[in-house]
Amino acid sequence: MADLANPRTRYKPIMIVGCTSSAGKSFLVTALCRHFANQGVRVAPFKAQNMSNNAAVTPDGLEIGRAQFVQALAARARPEARMQPVLLKPQAETRSQVIVLGRYDPRLTDTPWLTRKPHLWGVVRESLHSLLRDFELVVIEGAGSPAEVNLRSGDIVNMRVALEANADVYLVADIDRGGAFAHLLGTFLCLAPEEQALIRGFVLNKFRGDPMLLGDGMDWLRERTGVPTVAVVPMLAHGLPEEDDIAALAARADRARPSEERAIRVAILAYPYASNFDEFDPLVDEPGVSVSVIRHRQPLDDFDAVILPGSKHTAVSLSALRAGGLAAEVWRAAQRGALIHGVCGGMQMLGRALRDPHGLEGGGEIAGLGLLDVTTELAPAKVTQQREAHCVEVGSVTGYEIHHGVTVAGPRARPHLSDGLGWRQDNVIGIYLHDLFKHTAYRQWWLAQLGWQGRAQDWHARLDAELDRVAQAVMAHWPGLMLRPA
Structure with missing residues (x-):
């Protein structure tokens, strides 16, 4: 339980990164936001950059990705553009409309992908630090995979954010796809030593069947990385909005x-x-x-x-x-x-x-x-x-x-x-x-x-109840997750 009488309480940010797209990052961040909000923690979501045509409008008329809007609702926080400062909205195979802090930026839309980083990193960094100042806990979501070494020079959303925030990072694999242990090991080995040092645990997500089927895979992985597998989250049917799928x-x-x-x-x-x-x-x-x-x-x-x-x-x-x-x-x-x-x-x-x-x-x-x-x-x-x-x-x-x-x-x-x-x-x-x-x-x-x-049923009440249910279901399989002082 957070010390609500002390406004200076701060916890190390938690960051969820994935071995692949659709590993369940948004889902897990949503569950964590609601779990810690229910514990009395003043929590905010953050994703530096998102690519989605499924957008929402904040109370002050700014545009953010729908996933971050729902995560803010999960955190019982007012949705804000700084929670997702860069939004890319695909318009063609090789072109996306660029939204910066909730507003369409035609200049950056016409700027080549690999040259956008100098223009966007300052916005991302300031948005992140403003949330860290204003909230007790920030739960951060990565994008795609940090193992995409061809994109590392332009990274403004994965490990550069993790290093900037000095976050406790958890690497997630979709075990339902198969090859989860190889994905986790390979992704870990693609990281620089200072990035590896931030990884607090591995998470196996979307697991079906008997946990005994995992055998000694988690021990095998820890021997090679020094990182424990901290959660095995089952495949959970849910009624939360899906992001752009x-x-x-x-x-x-x-x-x-x-x-x-x-x-x-x-x-x-x-x-x-x-x-x-x-x-x-x-x-x-x-x-x-x-x-x-x-x-x-x-x-x-x-x-x-x-x-x-x-x-x-x-x-x-x-x-x-x-x-x-x-x-x-x-x-x-x-x-x-x-x-x-x-x-x-x-x-x-x-x-x-x-x-x-x-x-x-x-x-x-x-x-x-x-x-x-x-x-x-x-x-x-x-x-x-x-x-x-x-x-x-x-x-x-x-x-x-x-x-x-x-x-x-x-x-x-x-x-x-x-x-x-x-x-x-x-x-x-x-x-x-x-x-x-x-x-x-x-x-x-x-x-x-x-x-x-x-x-007709009250959809907003139904969504709120579903956020509580999902948070409880996820945390039942991640019992050791603890907040650490910043």
């Missing part, structure tokens, strides 16, 4: 699919650069609602609703819908009366046209699907803010905006949300406001349009 949403939807023959069926389209799809988690969790992620052309005749999520590159996403044949299926679904729902970029695709006079997405004009009487023009200024709006059918709702588009409605599109945030045209809805499905009354109304007879 449509496959994870699909898998979760499959697990949650109801057995009733007459469940409400919702399709979510997974086109290139789809973003912010964790906002549909509340639909997945409702009983009697079946959510399917659609990647390729298939008839949509059996679905009651079709959702077009946001997109980081709307023009490319729309072109992919057309080329793959799904645009035609959306049109057919609309004509038979299915509810078509577009969010942000998805809403822009439903309109008459998307114009790009400033070349933000390559320039020019592209015709929309023509299902909603709106036209969008992309503007250089990016809107990022939390908003309260009036929904014609529901009343007051809250969410967030994150877009470059300026949309003008024609006479056939009537207001759905106030202040130009959403329109409705018969069975087609388009909105700019993200996270509406996390609003209980809106979700209740929306599903009722499809004939759902259930009662």
Whole structure:
């Protein structure tokens, strides 16, 4: 328990790094943030740089990765841009939009990858030290793997952060992938001696089966590194938002699919650069609602609703819908009366046209699907803010905006949300406001349009309870983790 009467209490930062991407770093950091917050520690998450199109907007209108936003909620802290000072949002195979301290930076976006470090390290360092000053404990997440020796010269997120913070570092391997002991040993040997000295323990994550199957592997590893394996965390099913992985949403939807023959069926389209799809988690969790992620052309005749999520590159996403044949299926679904729902970029695709006079997405004009009487023009200024709006059918709702588009409605599109945030045209809805499905009354109304007879649950209360459950489950398998004075 932290000494809350003494504001100068400080603990050594804890840092989670991984042998690979998707080793479970974000999940473990989230669990640790909630565990120590429940112990009365003033804790904050930190990730120097993230690559994700799944973003959130902080209370002061700044943009950060969704994973760090959820980690702040786990820590019971106000989400802030300094918790994740650099965000890279992929726009093409070799290009990402660069967000620095929550704001789009066009100059750095045009700067080559390997020459960004001198411009970004000072921002990362100051953000880290400001959190270390203001909180008792900072739980840090690495990115990818510190063993990527080809990227070490530009590192601003892994071992350079560990050294700067003098953190207690734990190296995590996804044992479900196989080869975990080789991954741990190889990663450790790729580190410099001063970096190896920071490694306090190894963590085997996503373990299935009998622990006896591990045999003497942990002793073998310690003999070669001097580092103990401190935790074996089992594969834990959970309801936490996933970071930028449509496959994870699909898998979760499959697990949650109801057995009733007459469940409400919702399709979510997974086109290139789809973003912010964790906002549909509340639909997945409702009983009697079946959510399917659609990647390729298939008839949509059996679905009651079709959702077009946001997109980081709307023009490319729309072109992919057309080329793959799904645009035609959306049109057919609309004509038979299915509810078509577009969010942000998805809403822009439903309109008459998307114009790009400033070349933000390559320039020019592209015709929309023509299902909603709106036209969008992309503007250089990016809107990022939390908003309260009036929904014609529901009343007051809250969410967030994150877009470059300026949309003008024609006479056939009537207001759905106030202040130009959403329109409705018969069975087609388009909105700019993200996270509406996390609003209980809106979700209740929306599903009722499809004939759902259930009662919508409070998603925020459900998330908070799930954070507690996950923290307890992880710490049951990591009983020796202790805070050390800074």
